[in-house]
Amino acid sequence: MGWLCSGVAQEPNDVQEKRIQFSTIPNTQQKSIQSYYRALKTANYGTERFSVLLQLAAHHIDQANSDSIIHYGNLYLREIRNWDQGIKAKSSHFSKAYFILGIGSRFNGLIDNAVKWHIQGITEAEASAQDEFGYRNKIGLANTYNLKSEPEKTLAILKDLPQPLQEDWPELLPKTLTFLGDAHYLQAQYSEANEVYNEALKKSIEIEDERQELTVKLKLGTIAELNNEYSLAFELYNNARETGMQKGYLNIYFEGTIRMGELFYKEENYDAANAALSVAYINAIERDNLHYQKEILNIQRRVFAVTGDHSNAYAVMTQLSGINTEIARRQQQKVIRELEVQYETLEKEKAISSLEEDKILKEAELKRQKTIRNAFLIGFLIILIPILGLLYLYYQKLQTQSELAQKQKVINEQKVTTLKQEQELNLIKASIKGQDEERKRIAQELHDSIGGNLAGIKLQVSSIGENFSQWKAINAQLDDTYQLVRNIAHTLIPKKFMRNVFTDLVKDYVSAISINGKLKVNLHTQPEERLNIIDENVKFEIYKIIQELVTNTLKHAEASEIAINLSAAVNELSLLFEDNGKGFDPSKTKDGLGFQNLKSRVKHLKGALHIDSTENRGTVISITIPLE
Numbered sequence: 001m002g003w004l005c006s007g008v009a010q011e012p013n014d015v016q017e018k019r020i021q022f023s024t025i026p027n028t029q030q031k032s033i034q035s036y037y038r039a040l041k042t043a044n045y046g047t048e049r050f051s052v053l054l055q056l057a058a059h060h061i062d063q064a065n066s067d068s069i070i071h072y073g074n075l076y077l078r079e080i081r082n083w084d085q086g087i088k089a090k091s092s093h094f095s096k097a098y099f100i101l102g103i104g105s106r107f108n109g110l111i112d113n114a115v116k117w118h119i120q121g122i123t124e125a126e127a128s129a130q131d132e133f134g135y136r137n138k139i140g141l142a143n144t145y146n147l148k149s150e151p152e153k154t155l156a157i158l159k160d161l162p163q164p165l166q167e168d169w170p171e172l173l174p175k176t177l178t179f180l181g182d183a184h185y186l187q188a189q190y191s192e193a194n195e196v197y198n199e200a201l202k203k204s205i206e207i208e209d210e211r212q213e214l215t216v217k218l219k220l221g222t223i224a225e226l227n228n229e230y231s232l233a234f235e236l237y238n239n240a241r242e243t244g245m246q247k248g249y250l251n252i253y254f255e256g257t258i259r260m261g262e263l264f265y266k267e268e269n270y271d272a273a274n275a276a277l278s279v280a281y282i283n284a285i286e287r288d289n290l291h292y293q294k295e296i297l298n299i300q301r302r303v304f305a306v307t308g309d310h311s312n313a314y315a316v317m318t319q320l321s322g323i324n325t326e327i328a329r330r331q332q333q334k335v336i337r338e339l340e341v342q343y344e345t346l347e348k349e350k351a352i353s354s355l356e357e358d359k360i361l362k363e364a365e366l367k368r369q370k371t372i373r374n375a376f377l378i379g380f381l382i383i384l385i386p387i388l389g390l391l392y393l394y395y396q397k398l399q400t401q402s403e404l405a406q407k408q409k410v411i412n413e414q415k416v417t418t419l420k421q422e423q424e425l426n427l428i429k430a431s432i433k434g435q436d437e438e439r440k441r442i443a444q445e446l447h448d449s450i451g452g453n454l455a456g457i458k459l460q461v462s463s464i465g466e467n468f469s470q471w472k473a474i475n476a477q478l479d480d481t482y483q484l485v486r487n488i489a490h491t492l493i494p495k496k497f498m499r500n501v502f503t504d505l506v507k508d509y510v511s512a513i514s515i516n517g518k519l520k521v522n523l524h525t526q527p528e529e530r531l532n533i534i535d536e537n538v539k540f541e542i543y544k545i546i547q548e549l550v551t552n553t554l555k556h557a558e559a560s561e562i563a564i565n566l567s568a569a570v571n572e573l574s575l576l577f578e579d580n581g582k583g584f585d586p587s588k589t590k591d592g593l594g595f596q597n598l599k600s601r602v603k604h605l606k607g608a609l610h611i612d613s614t615e616n617r618g619t620v621i622s623i624t625i626p627l628e
Contacts, residue, residue, distance in 0.1 A: 046083060050076065050093055057100040061107075062211075063250050066289050069104030073097055091128035095121045099133055102140050106147065107251070109291040109327045114144045132169055139172060142179045151183035158183070174204040174212040181219060194223045214240040214252045218259060225263060233263055254280055254292040261299045270303050277303075290330070294323050453481040455551045456513050473512055502539045503528045506546060506566070513550060520561045521550075530568040534627060541601050542566070542575065542625070548598050549577045549621060555594075557581025557619065568627065575623040583613045 036056045043049040053076040060068040076097040080090055098121030105113035118141035125134030138157050145153040158180050177200035184193035197219045204213040221236035241256025243249070257280040264273035277296045284292040297320045304313035457477050503525045510521045525531055546564065553559050559581030567574050591599070602609045605625045613619035 045079070046085075049079065050096075053079070054096060054100075061100075061103055062248060063287070065250075065287050066104050066107035066291070069100060069107060073100035073104055076100060088128050091124045092130040092133070095125035095128065095130050095133040095137060097121075098124060099137050099140060102137065102144070106140075106144055107289060107291055108330060109294060110330065111144060111147055115141065115148070118144060135169060135172055139175055139179060142176075143182070146179060146182045146186060149186060151186040154179060154183040170203075170207055171209060174200045174207070174209055174216065177203060178212065178216055178219060185219070185222070190223060190226060194220070197223065210243070210247065211249050211252065214243055214249065215255075218252070218255050221259060225259075225266075230263065230267065234260065237263065250283070250287065254284060254289070254295075258292070258295050258299065261296070261303075265299060265303055265306075270307050273303050274300065290323055290327050294320065294327070297323065450481055450484055453477050453484065453547075455554050456509075457481075459513070459518065459554055477512055502532050502534075502543075503566075505543060509543075509547070509550075510564070513554075519554070519559065522561070522563045524563075524565045524567075526567050531566065531573075534568065534573065538573070538605060538625065538627070541605055542573070545575065545598060545601055545623065546577070548594055548601075552594050553579045553581060553619075557583075559618070571627055573625040573627055575621075575625075577621045577623075578618065580618045583615050583617050583619050585615055586611050586613055 036052060036059065040049065040052045040056065043052050053072055057069055057072040057076070060072065077094070080093045080097060083090060083093075098117045102114045102117035102121060105111070105117060118137045121137035122134055122141065125131070125137060142154040142157045145151070145157070158176055177196050181193045181196035181200060184190075184196060197216055201213060201216040201220065204210075204216055217236045217240045221233040221240070224230075224236065225233040237256045237260045240252055241260060244252030244256060257276050261273045261277040261280075264270070264276065277300050281293060281296045281300070284296060297316050301313055301316045301320060304310070304316060457474055460474055460477075506525065507523060510523045513519060514521045546566075549564075550562065553562055557579050559579035561580050563576075563578045565574075565576040599609060602623055602625070607623055607625040610622045611619070612622070
């Protein structure tokens with residue numbers, strides 16, 4: 001659609017001319033920045049100097065001076081590493097330095113670097129309980145994921161942030177809402193994005209955050225543009241761009257100019273697009289901002305291509321290729337510089353370690369000399385002890401040894417008697433414990449094995465007609481139940497576990513449960529070769545656990561579908577059981593005999609059991625068993 005179709009065709013020529021006039025950004029911030037430089041020279045090393053570095057970095061973030069942001073971030077990082085303080089004190093500053101480096105990398109188009117810095121910032125903030133910069137790094141990471149077109153990660157990060165932000169750091173809430181709106185926008189959820197953007201605009205106005213207010217207006221402009229409200233979009237873009245230029249918010253100026261260029265391109269007003277983008281490109285070059293240079297050239301390339309200006313299009317493509325190469329080169333330089341910083345830090349740590357080692361050696365030598373001197377003194381005193389005293393001690397020793405021999409004989413006799421009594425007591429305890437375990441095992445077998453089979457038979461009988469094949473299945477289950485009773489009587493593992501393939505047994509059981517059509521059971525076993533060679537006792541217990549889970553579902557869940565996933569890795573067996581039944585609240589439900597047996601079996605196998613259930617949303621049970 002052309003510019004005349006956008007609803008502003010009635011404007012006089014002078015107004016249209018005014019709308020495409022752009023000026024360079026005046027440098028009005030130099031006077032105030034000088035005070036930061038002076039403060040940096042006189043600040044004491046440590047927290048005072050760190051505070052000045054933070055303010056300098058914040059200033060350059062406002063100006064979108066990407067290399068300056070990275071410079072002061074790296075300077076801050078280097079001074080923290082050389083700071084003579086503990087790890088916890090350093091961690092709070094590390095989270096701030098990583099935040100600065102994340103922002104600078106993003107401005108410089110180094111998106112993967114930005115992700116890395118923000119994640120390190122979050123880790124350091126958690127280590128030092130530095131909540132504010134933990135939140136700031138999470139918000140920065142969310143914005144970076146939006147730039148990588150991964151909005152689902154952004155939504156995962158931001159879903160729990162707004163409430164604490166609103167209470168403790170209200171200035172961060174508009175940014176959070178803005179990035180949340182961006183995630184919805186990337187997922188083409190435009191109505192949700194518009195709603196969140198308007199809320200962000202409201203919060204920005206409430207806290208008088210003019211920069212964020214302009215940022216949100218740019219976002220609302222994109223929504224207006226999607227709805228073909230080009231006049232409103234232009235008004236929002238131009239207002240943000242001009243205010244950003246006046247206030248020194250250069251990133252907003254660049255964003256507004258780029259979006260105006262896109263809008264002019266869409267309306268086929270190519271001269272206006274070129275005018276806006278050319279001036280913005282000059283400003284981006286002055287500030288060495290590769291990200292905005294790349295964005296601007298991408299639009300100009302399309303403008304020249306559609307107007308048939310192939311020479312300029314080729315020139316722009318050449319510039320764009322050079323910028324992409326420069327971004328890649330800087331990415332590599334950043335990696336090399338990080339390695340250099342790590343090497344320098346390691347060398348300094350080695351030097352410190354060497355000094356400490358020398359100090360320890362000197363202290364050890366002084367201690368050794370002192371010990372030798374004391375030893376000579378003690379030896380001299382020992383030599384002065386009367387020989388008669390030694391003879392007297394020897395005589396006393398002989399008498400004492402004779403008495404001890406007599407007492408030792410009595411003690412040995414008592415020990416023999418005590419050991420006999422302890423052995424008899426241990427035998428009695430072992431017998432009682434064996435009886436208890438045997439009773440418990442039989443109770444489990446009766447509940448899990450026979451109870452599970454009878455529950456399946458009951459379910460099939462309730463829906464059976466004259467279907468002969470179902471009668472055969474029931475007859476087979478009755479035979480199994482009979483065999484289980486015999487096996488319990490003989491305290492043996494069922495013979496079918498020794499005669500048949502384990503996965504086939506599980507499949508046969510699942511097929512028998514599913515045969516009446518009322519309950520659909522989906523079974524996945526992988527890899528079957530690994531599952532079939534695990535220990536017989538483990539197979540038996542897993543089979544009983546599956547029976548117990550199915551029985552509980554049949555009795556209580558009112559489910560129509562069950563999913564069972566049984567898998568084995570090298571050192572671990574995993575069972576995931578899920579039904580679509582009515583669920584329950586585990587905190588309010590007392591374990592019955594079935595769940596007690598289930599937990600007992602898992603505990604016997606040294607496994608872990610996790611139950612995830614909510615009322616009216618089904619139940620998921622996860623069991624992991626270590627394999628030898």
